[in-house]
Amino acid sequence: MIAYPENNNDNTIQELQYQICRYEDQSAYKSLFFLLFPSLQNFAYSIIRSRTLAEEVASDVLLEVWVRRQKLKEISNLKMYLFVSVKNASMAKLKQENKHSRFSIEDLEVEFISDYSSPEQVAELHQLEIEVARAVKELPPSCKIIYKLAKEDRLKYKEIAELLNLSVKTIDHQLSIALKRIAQAIKKHTSKKNQR
Amino acid sequence: MCNDRIWTLLARKLSGEATPTELTELDILLSSSHIHQQSIKNIVHTWNSAHPQDEEFMEATYLAHIERMKDKGISIDAEANESYNEERKPKIFFSIKNLIVFSSLAILIIGTWYLVNASQTTTTENNVQANSLREVTTKKGNRTKIQLPDGSNVWLNAGSKINYSKNFEGKERVVFLNGEAFFDVVKNPQKPFIIHTSKIDIKVLGTQFNVKAYEEDNTTETSLIRGSVEIFLKNDPGKKFLLRPNEKLVLNNDKTIRNEIAKKQIRNKALTETSKLHVAIKSLSYFNDIENVESSWTRNILSFDDEPFSEVAKKMERWYNVNIFFKNEKWQNRYLSGSFENETLDQALAALKFTTGFKFNIEGDNVSIY
Numbered sequence: 001m002i003a004y005p006e007n008n009n010d011n012t013i014q015e016l017q018y019q020i021c022r023y024e025d026q027s028a029y030k031s032l033f034f035l036l037f038p039s040l041q042n043f044a045y046s047i048i049r050s051r052t053l054a055e056e057v058a059s060d061v062l063l064e065v066w067v068r069r070q071k072l073k074e075i076s077n078l079k080m081y082l083f084v085s086v087k088n089a090s091m092a093k094l095k096q097e098n099k100h101s102r103f104s105i106e107d108l109e110v111e112f113i114s115d116y117s118s119p120e121q122v123a124e125l126h127q128l129e130i131e132v133a134r135a136v137k138e139l140p141p142s143c144k145i146i147y148k149l150a151k152e153d154r155l156k157y158k159e160i161a162e163l164l165n166l167s168v169k170t171i172d173h174q175l176s177i178a179l180k181r182i183a184q185a186i187k188k189h190t191s192k193k194n195q196r
Numbered sequence: 197m198c199n200d201r202i203w204t205l206l207a208r209k210l211s212g213e214a215t216p217t218e219l220t221e222l223d224i225l226l227s228s229s230h231i232h233q234q235s236i237k238n239i240v241h242t243w244n245s246a247h248p249q250d251e252e253f254m255e256a257t258y259l260a261h262i263e264r265m266k267d268k269g270i271s272i273d274a275e276a277n278e279s280y281n282e283e284r285k286p287k288i289f290f291s292i293k294n295l296i297v298f299s300s301l302a303i304l305i306i307g308t309w310y311l312v313n314a315s316q317t318t319t320t321e322n323n324v325q326a327n328s329l330r331e332v333t334t335k336k337g338n339r340t341k342i343q344l345p346d347g348s349n350v351w352l353n354a355g356s357k358i359n360y361s362k363n364f365e366g367k368e369r370v371v372f373l374n375g376e377a378f379f380d381v382v383k384n385p386q387k388p389f390i391i392h393t394s395k396i397d398i399k400v401l402g403t404q405f406n407v408k409a410y411e412e413d414n415t416t417e418t419s420l421i422r423g424s425v426e427i428f429l430k431n432d433p434g435k436k437f438l439l440r441p442n443e444k445l446v447l448n449n450d451k452t453i454r455n456e457i458a459k460k461q462i463r464n465k466a467l468t469e470t471s472k473l474h475v476a477i478k479s480l481s482y483f484n485d486i487e488n489v490e491s492s493w494t495r496n497i498l499s500f501d502d503e504p505f506s507e508v509a510k511k512m513e514r515w516y517n518v519n520i521f522f523k524n525e526k527w528q529n530r531y532l533s534g535s536f537e538n539e540t541l542d543q544a545l546a547a548l549k550f551t552t553g554f555k556f557n558i559e560g561d562n563v564s565i566y
Contacts, residue, residue, distance in 0.1 A: 034258070038249070059260075063261070066265065151210070156211070183231070183232065183239060187232045
């Protein structure tokens with residue numbers, strides 16, 4: 001028997017959104033939290049670079065979902081709405097702290113949710129997966145955040161473009177660079193192994 | 197340069213941004229290029245691998261979040277929430293799943309197809325001369341593949357029936373389906389391909405997709421692998437759905453779902469309006485890089501992804517040609533995931549029993565779950 005990973009997809013989010021709005025369904029709210037909190041906190045962290053503040057921002061943004069549950073039906077793309085809220089809230093926090101207040105991709109500190117794996121999980125990784133992770137870490141900042149938002153947070157090109165103030169064309173291009181570099185790292189790794 | 201095109205296309209494919217034409221272009225590029233195949237495989241694998249969520253950590257994070265809400269004077273009762281979940285065992289998504297009852301469906305690529313005893317012994321093909329209508333049926337426990345007059349291929353799952361006219365005369369290519377089939381339709385824009393089922397009609401130009409439309413099932417599902425299809429609801433004419441690749445449309449077959457909703461509502465005090473829950477568009481469920489649950493049956497794999505035992509039982513009844521009875525109703529609502537390739541009925545049930553805890557007894561064609 002194989003266990004399949006749960007699909008984190010937009011349809012699920014839409015269903016949860018409907019449940020929360022229509023039935024004030026607390027378990028749906030909890031599911032939504034489980035689905036989105038790590039991504040939102042992660043994104044907040046990339047902007048404010050403080051775990052405590054990032055957790056606060058993500059929690060505040062998700063709390064509003066419950067407070068305004070009656071109005072949820074007016075939001076057509078909840079996931080995107082929350083990402084944008086996190087971005088704005090994070091920028092506001094930065095401003096409060098009198099740090100830079102302009103959003104700049106080059107300043108993002110990109111982490112992956114998968115970076116938080118437990119030691120047991122890490123021990124199970126193959127050398128190749130570690131190699132891939134390393135290649136990803138070495139990507140240029142803008143490339144890395146785009147790869148992360150597309151892969152881990154499953155955002156669409158258009159959404160990433162909107163969130164980062166970039167063109168869809170840039171997203172398209174940067175993602176192809178990311179994949180190409182990862183492929184090169186894998187190739188290098190396997191040919192090294194074959195020589196041994 | 198052409199090398200870079202591969203990466204652009206692969207990125208679009210993984211992100212779900214690729215058009216069908218681009219998917220085809222990618223296939224061609226991949227098969228003709230010197231790109232390191234292992235790299236592609238690993239990238240796809242990495243992309244699709246889910247980062248395991250640490251449940252305990254998330255529970256703790258959620259509790260902290262609820263506490264924060266309370267501090268701010270926002271009430272959401274975490275305790276009640278907890279017991280509510282407890283009662284309905286499996287996962288966090290249970291409540292929604294219960295409502296929508298998705299059995300998973302679907303489809304996929306045509307890989308190798310083993311015609312399990314496929315020959316004429318297992319399928320009956322009647323040529324009704326009078327109206328030149330052809331009929332192909334499969335019994336429970338059998339599956340088969342046929343080719344239609346226009347060259348389109350159809351894989352027919354167990355306990356299914358398909359009708360079509362001998363030469364596809366007329367302006368359209370029309371087939372009638374009862375049960376489940378995977379279609380690989382030859383492109384012909386001049387002559388649309390129409391599939392009629394009891395609940396929906398599907399119109400396509402040329403594409404690959406799976407249709408699951410068993411009368412006895414809770415849902416009618418259309419899963420698209422490639423191309424595009426238009427779906428019309430019989431009980432809501434004028435309403436049209438357009439699917440994109442890797443999406444499936446799940447239509448709840450009225451009676452059962454209304455019961456489910458009624459049950460849920462009593463618990464949740466709300467109302468009985470169902471219109472919005474009637475139809476849902478979902479993503480296909482992949483259980484590795486390329487295999488999705490929906491079409492795995494075309495490769496002789498029986499699989500299900502977090503589906504209620506009651507729906508899984510229907511799949512198993514057709515797959516193994518048996519009758520399954522629940523002596524204890526509570527098992528019907530347990531959610532199961534799994535995939536079986538060469539397992540016998542006994543082995544499959546034993547594996548499910550191991551993770552779920554039910555007992556079973558097989559007597560001839562009858563299986564009791566208790």
